[in-house]
Amino acid sequence: MIVGAAVGLGINYITKKNADGRSIIEDLTDNAPEWLDKVKQLADSTLEKVGKTAEDFKTNF
Numbered sequence: 001m002i003v004g005a006a007v008g009l010g011i012n013y014i015t016k017k018n019a020d021g022r023s024i025i026e027d028l029t030d031n032a033p034e035w036l037d038k039v040k041q042l043a044d045s046t047l048e049k050v051g052k053t054a055e056d057f058k059t060n061f
Contacts, residue, residue: 024051 014028017023
């Protein structure tokens with residue numbers, strides 16, 4: 001029962017309209033593509049750094 005109440009309150013909170021007439025869930029869905037692009041760029045950058053570090057390690061040993 002407690003978990004159900006917590007879920008209900010959480011859903012109510014994220015779908016409740018704020019002062020500008022938008023809910024948290026609307027803001028999240030609008031910004032999701034932008035955040036996904038940033039995550040992809042970060043992942044690519046990290047993979048490049050790991051690859052470079054691995055190549056440096058191979059060269060030195």
